[in-house]
Amino acid sequence: MNFSWYTSAILTILFWGIADLFYKKGTDSKDRYSHLRIIVMVGFVMGIQAMFELSKMDFQYDPMNIITYLPVSSMYILSMALGYVGLRYLEVSINSPVGNTSGAVAGILAFIVLGKTMSPLQLFAVTLITVGLISIAVIERKLAEEERKLQNIVIDRKYKIGAIALIFPILYAIIDALGTFLDDVYLSNIMGPEDALISYELTFLF
Structure with missing residues (x-):
């Protein structure tokens, strides 16, 4: 069965959203190691996928591709770890949109550093996403300030530090964008997509 790019994109969004819900379910603001457990399990699944890809080849x-691709793999793995930490304190509706602006950041890097072009529509989309990111940060901080004023109401600890925790999905977006940018460089000049994927998955596993 062949899927169009649009169908594939919609399915990716759907499954990504479902995965985020499970990630959120598996995190606990009172458990400092909950995000590490998620990383271990994701690494295990990555290892299974790597074995499947290796069997096809x-x-x-x-x-040695693992070492060569390590700069990219480390960016992706670090960004995911930071994203899981953010889920301990933030709602999925805040954490995911902010983190997923990494695509816009990667586009800006490719535009500035690699000299790639953007159509007016693409530029508008990147601008819209960036403005949305800033708006979410401002609104989150405003809500946190209002909560501090309502001292007669008991506020869950994880929401008290929500404004601070917003730094985690922001860091996710930046570091993941750097990984995507480096990925473009590697795939264009150093190795093929299959070798890159397997290298990343084996790094995550070990």
């Missing part, structure tokens, strides 16, 4: 893979 008849295990013709150079392990």
